[in-house]
Amino acid sequence: MIGRKLFSLVQADGAVALYTEEVDTGPPAADEVVVRIGAAPVNPSDLLLLLATADPATARSTGTADRPAMQATIPAHQRATVAPRVGIPMPVGNEGAGTVIAAGADAAHLLGKTVACLGRGMFAQYIRVPAAACHVLPDGVSAAQGAASLINPLTALMMVEVMGAEGHGALVHTAAASSLGQMLNRICVEDGVPLVNIVRRQDQADLLRNQGARHVCITSEADFPARLLEALDETGATIAFDAIGGGPLIGQLLDGMETVAIRRLPHYSRYGSMTRKTVYIYGLLDSRPIQYHRGFDFSWNVAGWLLTPYFEALSKQRLAELWHRISAQLTTTFATRFADTLSLDEMLAPVAVERYAQKATGRKFLIAPHA
Known part of the structure; x- marks a missing residue:
């Protein structure tokens, strides 16, 4: 043809x-x-x-x-x-x-x-x-x-799967008012997964809250560090999926996760907490270098993340299960x-x-x- x-x-x-x-x-x-x-x-x-x-x-x-x-x-x-x-x-x-x-x-x-x-x-x-x-x-x-109906829905679902597979109980998502971010938020609301949404503006925060989001932090607000720490403390999130890719946000996320982890230590450790903290970068909205000041310990990881390797590793049965959910909710959760x-x-x-x-x-x- x-x-x-x-x-x-x-x-x-x-x-x-x-x-x-x-x-x-x-x-x-x-x-x-x-x-x-x-x-x-x-x-x-x-x-x-x-x-x-x-x-x-x-x-x-x-x-x-x-x-x-x-x-x-x-x-x-x-x-x-x-x-x-x-x-x-x-x-x-x-x-x-x-x-x-x-x-x-x-x-x-x-x-x-x-x-x-x-x-x-x-x-x-x-x-x-x-x-x-x-x-x-x-x-x-x-x-x-x-x-x-495939790339964003599968990406959002795999983020939740990776969170669980790597032993985390909650997650953080940046640029959370994107089409993918709204989808991930709806999944987490439905499945009862604690999620911290990071956005730039109040209207984006309102958009997510109107879709059931509980934790939304606005980077342009003066109280962002305090709000982020509060959300991390309440959810216990130790994994983040970052669409920004550059600037200071990744360092702020790791700092906040470590601050919460230290609060929960039974005793002081000069090496910081052993709580595993991970930020996966899957986007490049900000082409600047990653900036951070080492206020966190040695148990952390920043890595790139792509859907493809996870998608290719899925069994036929698991892929069929995911597609069944997507197709059943194409005009709602995955719209x-x-x-x-x-x-x-x-x-x-x-x-x-x-x-x-x-x-x-x-x-x-x-x-x-x-x-």
């Missing part, structure tokens, strides 16, 4: 080019399907690949009226990080949903079904993927409703609200790039490849 697909190409001159090309999916193998993509969300991970750290304010049109394209400039200090990509067209989009229009012999049961799927290059009209990467959406759920829907052509307009590249609450966009 021939259709348009969006590509991101880092050029030797320090620009990233975004454009579409006609691509033939080819026929599906026995265990594959071809999906007509109805909708695909723009996730932060997609933006990182799409823009290659380029400044959206430098976006400029380079195509024609019937075949739009654009370029943006990558800051000089960021070019080394994307140097391995120079000259290699990269298909964009990690998840989407649509209708199965062709299927191999072993996947014939999916023909005609509306499915959510994972794969590379979902910002496309058609895509060929393994049948195992597809999950049938419930009757009555549209492609638009199911487009974001995603979008600011706007864009066509592939509209995605390549400089004014649109500045909109969907914003790292702001309520600014998540949906792509409709056939619009």
Whole structure:
């Protein structure tokens, strides 16, 4: 099946080019399907690949009226990080949903079904993927409703699973008013998991509290350190998932966790507490270096965290259990609200790039490849 697909190409001159090309999916193998993509969300991970750290304010049109394209400039200090990509067209989009229009012999049961799927290059009209990467959406759920039913829901659920597997009883989440953060908050409210939400503004705190959040700390408020300590003391949280990635917040979290742990020591220890404290970084909203003043002990860990290794380690049974929960609550707990829907052509307009590249609450966009 021939259709348009969006590509991101880092050029030797320090620009990233975004454009579409006609691509033939080819026929599906026995265990594959071809999906007509109805909708695909723009996730932060997609933006990182799409823009290659380029400044959206430098976006400029380079195509024609019937075949739009654009370029943006990558800051000089960021070019080394994307140097391995120079000259290699990269298909964009990690998840989407649509209708199965062709299927191999072993996947014939999916023909005609509306499915959510994972794969590379979902910002496309058609895509060929393994049948195992597809999950049938419930009757009555549209492609638009199911487009974001995998990455954020699985990420939020795996955060709670990792918390339990590593022996923690509560968790902290930063940038908590994001689509993922709201989802995690709803899960924790439903499951009775203590959660400390970290946000920047009062309106974000109000948004979460209206969804049942008990502990919300606002970093821009003067009493943030005290509020954070109070929340950590009440919940006993010793693991955090951080979407910020830079600045002083990680150090503040570890400091607060250690302060609470020391309060509970039966006697003084010059090495501090032995309570294991972990901050997993899964985002990069702040590109500054991590800043901290060592007010904490030696029992701590800061590490990167990705969904993929945890997802790939899931048994078929556990994945089926998680998908059963997600599909049953797609329009409630795992619902995603979008600011706007864009066509592939509209995605390549400089004014649109500045909109969907914003790292702001309520600014998540949906792509409709056939619009």
